[in-house]
Amino acid sequence: MSATTPASASADVGIDLSQFYQVFFEEAGENLATMEQMLLSIDLAAADDEELNAIFRCAHSVKGGAATFGFADVAALTHQMETLLDKLRRHELAPSAGMVDVLLAAGDALKAQLARHQSGGEGDSVDTAHLLAQIRAFVEGSAATVATATPAVAAASPTPTVTPVAVSGLRLLELTVGPLDKPEQANSLVELFSEIPDLGSIEPLDAGRDADGMRRFKLATTSSDNDLLDLFTFHVAREHVKLTPLTAGYGFHAGAPGAPAAEPAADANPGFGFFDDAPGAPSSHTTGPASVLAAAPATAPGAKPEGPRPAAKPEAKVTPTAADTTLRVSIDKVDQLINLVGELVITQAMLAQNSKSADDALSQQMAAGLTDLERNTRDLQEAVMSIRMIPMSLVFSRFPRLLRDLAAKLDKKVELVQVGEATELDKGMVEKITDPLTHLVRNSCDHGIELPAERLARGKPEHGTITLAASHQGGSIVIEVRDDGKGLNRATLLRKAREKGIDAPDSMTDGEVWSLIFAPGFSTAEVVTDVSGRGVGMDVVKKNITALGGTVEIDSAEGYGMSVKVRLPLTLAIMDGMSVGVGGECYILPLGSVIESFQVQADTIKSMGGDGRVVQVRDEYMPVLHLERVFDVPRVGSTQTTNNIMVVVEAEGGRVALLVDELLGQQQVVVKNLEANYRRVPDVSGATIMGDGRVALILDTAALVRRSRH
């Protein structure tokens, strides 16, 4: 079928279509996301025309691209969806919950198909035979029986099943029948297609009239040529049937402006045409479908060439597309820019440092310029970082669908409220926070929200509400997952903790009790469900958020619900740090984790058994870590300094006092990944380059707190 593969045919003009694949994949992904969003929000009783049109357009657009770029399976499925959506927007069918379910499942299958193509066609093809049949049943209005089965099927397999059986793609064929004594005989083939839905679709290419006893049809089918020919011989002799790949069509309206003067009669179905009397069309007649068409409006009864078809949609009030005001660039380019700005920040700091050692006159001259440079560098850095910022709505958008499927599975009724979707967060952060948030939302739905009957019995509305809220607070973003479910039970948590052998005295504060759910292997669910897993998760959630430099807070009121607040830094690439000196070395502490610093006398540090040492800070004894010993900093020349400074840092709910020689200052540092550039180093989360060109290690305060516990 090389003729239907655009890539091969386009060799003539030397254009490799694969260069457009990436844009197509991104565009198709956006279209599918929009479609899903609209399907989820559609009001079945009063579906808006513009909504239906917009959903149709999503499928239509994906189909057009898929067909052009040669993704036959995607084109076949979207073709079937488009047919159903077309009937919906024309009000030939009323939308139903069953249709929405099937269309959502089809969207999932399309995503799987696209992912497979994007990875170069690896893995098994997606089996869409069942979906195609379901959609077709709706299209034909025969879905009464199928419809009842549909939601169950869709719920049972929310993700498309993958089978090793390759589904051959939809093929477009031209069927030529004749010459026949009675050309109307060919109509029996049309009936054949309506009798056997699996055959695909057929439509006349000749407006229903024969030319010298020859009839022409367009077929869209997944069947093989031989199967088709075998079937056709029941109605028409085999020698009178010819199947050829349908060439991409075009045509001119004879007489239209610019249409060619004479069309050579080479291609039986060139797939294009001119209108005879249209402005710019060629003056003399054209061949093939063009001439047929020119005659059609004059002779075909009921044809209304004047009035615009109802298919032409009203000019809608859709918000203008952002395509002409936005630019799509690869993330690599942005990251390269960020790296370069990082280098610039370092160079600027280096210049500032060096200018101090220059002589006074020169230093004066340079000062003004350096101040400007510093301001511009900072502005540039902020501007570049903002390119990487994307709205939280990109994370939130997955939850309506997730909750819909989950609530259906659990027989619960849940509404999702989103607040602050426009709040922006660094792209790298967004990718990493998605999984933990998903877990929290699943947890709320599974363990928090009660069954409808139970809620009613407690005087609550039947629908539970899960609220996702994002907001900026200082240099952080706070994402809250809140539900109005049953909340946490203090007694149950304490009992569970003790069963697991966790030390849980009654004197624990509520906050400490709630935090027990983050303990490894802790699960309070009486029944283990396949939704929230087997108690794996909350500890992982906490660990992942902590790894991002974030914190988690829980608040709960029994009977009224609970709230989990995740606080994250806005970006991972730049950090506010405090630099401290130890021996000849400089280390960076994340400013957010620094609580206080003070000078101590050596004798206020008390030894515990073994190597352990503590210092008394007001009423509290705190473990002390000697950074010099942790990192084996060599002492050159002078002996132990007496100028002891303690920096108290907090992480993972614990505090540790770090003993250093001096505080060097506070500054923004550009974080360089140590693992990527060197290897993982214990107690160190990254590195940065200082103004004087030296490399400084950024300390992992959580690891230091853990170390102090041992």
Next chain:
Amino acid sequence: MYSILAVDDSASMRQMVSFTLKNAGFNVVEAVDGQDAFEKANSRDFNLVLTDQNMPRMDGISLTRKLREHPKFKATPILILTTESSDQMKQAGRAAGATGWLVKPFDPAKLIEVIGKVIR
């Protein structure tokens, strides 16, 4: 050098068409829908308009009708790209004053072939 106005709401289709035409030596201006195309058509001249049919804001048929009302575009070839090869669609294009149609999917070679027939 001939100038072509290429209209499609799909970025991948627009890129493919635009790249193909530029490769063939045409000057190309892209528009993301009928409304955008109409505004661009008002501000400069084109030798050919190539438009998708189904688009938000203003579709290809309405664009064709509006362009034909404009004296500047009375005789300019207008081709409609469409996935529907039904007579209904063709007649709608014809009624709006389109010069011809090209059925999607098409490949770059076919596009150049068709354009070669109307731009000489």
